[in-house]
Amino acid sequence: MSDRPIKVLIAKPGLDGHDRGAKVLARGLRDEGFEVVYTGIRQTPEMIVATAEQEDVDVVGLSILSGAHLTLLPRVTALLRERGMGDVLVTAGGIIPDADIAELQAAGVGEVFGPGTSIGEVAAYLRANVPPRAG
Amino acid sequence: MSAPATGPNELMAAARAGDRRALGRLLTQVEDGTAPIAAALRDMPVEGQRAHLVGITGPPGAGKSSLVNALVAAIRADERPVAVLAVDPSSPITGGAILGDRVRMQQHARDTGVFIRSMASRGHSGGLAAATRDAATVLAHSGFDLVLIETVGAGQGEVAVAGIVDTTVVVEAPGMGDEIQALKAGMMELADVVVVSKADLPGADQAASALRAMLTVGAQHDRAMGDQPRPRRPEVLLASATEGTGITELLAAIDRRRPSAGGPIPGAGPRAVDTDTIELRPLTAEDDRVLYLIFRTALDDLGRRQGDPNGWPFDIADDAEWERWRPMFEHIRSTADLAWGAESDGRLVGYARSIRRGDDRELTEFFVVPEAQGRGVGARLLERAFPADAQHRSILASTDATALSRYLRLGLVPSATVHLFEGPPAADPAQLPADVVARPLADLPADARMDALAAIDAEILGMRRDVDHAWLGGQRPGWLLERAGAPVGYAYGGPRQGPVAVLDPSLLVGAVGLLEAEALRRGEERIVLWVSLAGSGDLVRYVLGRGYRIDPDPLYLLEDPPLIRADRYLVMSPPFHL
Numbered sequence: 001m002s003d004r005p006i007k008v009l010i011a012k013p014g015l016d017g018h019d020r021g022a023k024v025l026a027r028g029l030r031d032e033g034f035e036v037v038y039t040g041i042r043q044t045p046e047m048i049v050a051t052a053e054q055e056d057v058d059v060v061g062l063s064i065l066s067g068a069h070l071t072l073l074p075r076v077t078a079l080l081r082e083r084g085m086g087d088v089l090v091t092a093g094g095i096i097p098d099a100d101i102a103e104l105q106a107a108g109v110g111e112v113f114g115p116g117t118s119i120g121e122v123a124a125y126l127r128a129n130v131p132p133r134a135g
Numbered sequence: 136m137s138a139p140a141t142g143p144n145e146l147m148a149a150a151r152a153g154d155r156r157a158l159g160r161l162l163t164q165v166e167d168g169t170a171p172i173a174a175a176l177r178d179m180p181v182e183g184q185r186a187h188l189v190g191i192t193g194p195p196g197a198g199k200s201s202l203v204n205a206l207v208a209a210i211r212a213d214e215r216p217v218a219v220l221a222v223d224p225s226s227p228i229t230g231g232a233i234l235g236d237r238v239r240m241q242q243h244a245r246d247t248g249v250f251i252r253s254m255a256s257r258g259h260s261g262g263l264a265a266a267t268r269d270a271a272t273v274l275a276h277s278g279f280d281l282v283l284i285e286t287v288g289a290g291q292g293e294v295a296v297a298g299i300v301d302t303t304v305v306v307e308a309p310g311m312g313d314e315i316q317a318l319k320a321g322m323m324e325l326a327d328v329v330v331v332s333k334a335d336l337p338g339a340d341q342a343a344s345a346l347r348a349m350l351t352v353g354a355q356h357d358r359a360m361g362d363q364p365r366p367r368r369p370e371v372l373l374a375s376a377t378e379g380t381g382i383t384e385l386l387a388a389i390d391r392r393r394p395s396a397g398g399p400i401p402g403a404g405p406r407a408v409d410t411d412t413i414e415l416r417p418l419t420a421e422d423d424r425v426l427y428l429i430f431r432t433a434l435d436d437l438g439r440r441q442g443d444p445n446g447w448p449f450d451i452a453d454d455a456e457w458e459r460w461r462p463m464f465e466h467i468r469s470t471a472d473l474a475w476g477a478e479s480d481g482r483l484v485g486y487a488r489s490i491r492r493g494d495d496r497e498l499t500e501f502f503v504v505p506e507a508q509g510r511g512v513g514a515r516l517l518e519r520a521f522p523a524d525a526q527h528r529s530i531l532a533s534t535d536a537t538a539l540s541r542y543l544r545l546g547l548v549p550s551a552t553v554h555l556f557e558g559p560p561a562a563d564p565a566q567l568p569a570d571v572v573a574r575p576l577a578d579l580p581a582d583a584r585m586d587a588l589a590a591i592d593a594e595i596l597g598m599r600r601d602v603d604h605a606w607l608g609g610q611r612p613g614w615l616l617e618r619a620g621a622p623v624g625y626a627y628g629g630p631r632q633g634p635v636a637v638l639d640p641s642l643l644v645g646a647v648g649l650l651e652a653e654a655l656r657r658g659e660e661r662i663v664l665w666v667s668l669a670g671s672g673d674l675v676r677y678v679l680g681r682g683y684r685i686d687p688d689p690l691y692l693l694e695d696p697p698l699i700r701a702d703r704y705l706v707m708s709p710p711f712h713l
Contacts, residue, residue, distance in 0.1 A: 004166075004167050005225075005230055005231060005232075005255070005257075007163075026233055027233065029231065030226060030229070030231035030232055030233045031226070031229055031231060032229065032231060033226075033229040033230045033231040034231050035225075035231060035232045035234060035255045036231070036232065036233050036234065037234045037235075037237065037253050038233060038234065038235045038237070038238060039237045039238060039241060039244070040237070040238040040241055043241075043244070044245070046245055047241070047244035047245055050244055050245060051244060051251075053155050053156050053159050054155060054158075054159050054250055054251055054252055055159065055234075055252060056159035056160050056162060056163040083156060084156055085156070
């Protein structure tokens with residue numbers, strides 16, 4: 001099943017309404033051949049996980065600039081595990097201090113992409129790290 | 136975390152049971168078109184209880200997603216579960232896609248009664264992903280009341296969605312199409328409902344008027360065409376998703392077009408059956424559930440043809456109902472002598488089985504799905520599964536005229552007309568004569584029991600059927616009737632009544648009284664008896680005198696040559712007389 005496009009959910013948890021970065025990433029990943037589900041701003045972790053479940057995505061990409069990442073992101077990974085989706089790759093981007101990255105990764109978040117990351121780097125990371133599908 | 140099921144059949148069962156994770160994974164398999172899912176889809180029933188499939192199409196920017204969002208809210212106001220399948224274009228160059236329809240549907244993101252799935256068109260034209268039809272089929276059988284399929288903004292001519300839904304809604308925005316546009320054939324001809332969206336904007340009324348005028352011209356044209364085939368004429372409505380006007384009316388117009396329960400899925404089924412490609416093959420244990428579905432589908436169709444507008448509907452997802460039938464299907468399978476299925480394009484469309492008991496061959500089942508009927512499939516199945524190689528042949532048949540005429544042409548003749556009587560067991564059931572003793576079959580040693588039962592069967596039915604008695608004995612309570620130490624009859628009770636056989640026809644009423652008493656003890660509210668009208672006058676008067684209802688649709692016991700003494704025998708519930 002290596003031919004199937006990788007399906008990515010780009011979501012913005014929390015209250016900040018700045019979605020320019022998320023939209024640029026969604027567009028860029030589409031141009032890299034990904035199928036990108038975009039849901040808009042102000043998503044709760046529960047909404048994000050329900051969407052991931054219905055869309056059966058390979059990756060959940062969380063864009064967050066509000067500073068609430070240490071609360072919201074571990075909640076998303078915990079809910080995913082709870083719903084049997086622990087194999088879904090979770091990545092984060094936005095404004096996240098380097099000091100918090102270790103804690104996020106301990107909670108199950110994969111790579112954290114800071115400002116200045118190119119679309120190509122994200123795409124390469126996802127292609128290398130999305131687990132293959134069983135069925 | 137439990138190990139998730141990954142096989143399509145397991146996922147389908149879980150999805151039907153409401154597992155959204157399973158449904159999500161199943162739809163991915165459908166999108167990827169994996170071999171196992173293709174096989175599972177082929178075996179999916181073509182009829183049965185399912186959702187109303189509604190296509191929402193129209194040009195880009197017409198407001199489809201906003202309208203779908205408003206419709207979902209209206210459907211949820213009635214607390215009906217709804218699924219949305221939103222198809223977006225894939226980039227023809229990179230194969231990537233942005234699936235953004237959910238942005239307008241976020242208010243439903245946490246409502247467990249709403250399931251939204253985006254699909255990329257993956258290079259398919261016509262506003263539909265190649266897998267959309269299969270995804271719609273899966274969603275239709277996953278417990279939703281409505282499935283809304285929103286297609287890629289399509290132009291005229293890109294109308295493929297109409298072929299796979301029950302109801303097609305075309306969305307037009309004011310100012311986007313003038314009268315000339317409307318006159319073009321294409322989407323409009325396939326629409327059941329045309330919605331002028333954004334009714335709050337200026338020009339909406341004019342757009343609706345132009346569309347209605349176009350349809351009037353069409354109606355005049357129709358009359359001029361006389362009896363020639365003509366396009367349907369859609370209803371034209373105005374709606375505004377932002378103001379919430381016209382949404383209730385739109386939903387009502389959609390609901391009015393709901394297909395009758397158990398109707399086939401357009402496009403997915405009935406799939407055209409090409410009789411040239413039909414191949415017969417022996418059945419296996421893997422086919423049980425599919426055979427059950429063919430059986431129920433054919434019965435539902437028979438109900439319709441017998442004048443019951445609702446047919447005899449069933450829920451294919453009702454596993455409990457299947458579990459009730461399953462022991463019988465397993466018994467028939469394991470005892471069948473000949474079992475053949477007719478396959479078209481890898482999908483079973485009919486089957487026939489017969490059992491051999493000594494000199495008798497009984498046709499236990501013979502069913503062909505409606506869309507494959509009348510094309511010689513049945514004749515080929517009967518040739519294989521019901522050959523004239525036995526001294527005695529028998530069938531317990533419904534009143535279906537096509538099947539009956541087949542059996543009559545084979546030389547079988549009706550030896551009894553059997554009607555179903557059902558009613559509450561009376562508090563004072565009839566008694567057996569004082570010199571007749573009813574002994575529980577379970578109390579008898581196996582050999583003696585079989586010999587006694589076989590002796591009675593030889594007299595009443597002219598055959599021995601140890602395998603059936605062995606199976607019945609494991610399923611149901613039964614009694615051997617003895618007079619002066621000699622077997623004179625038997626009767627099986629339990630959740631269903633019969634078979635009953637008595638050497639002396641005057642014992643039939645008392646044997647039924649025995650089953651009534653047993654049903655009373657078990658707290659059953661009703662019992663069901665299949666009684667031959669001819670020759671069983673005492674029993675018929677007995678049950679009618681106690682307020683039993685007689686079902687108008689009889690079964691015929693057909694035989695060649697006539698042997699069975701139906702005045703001393705009550706058949707078990709169909710499909711076979713056992």
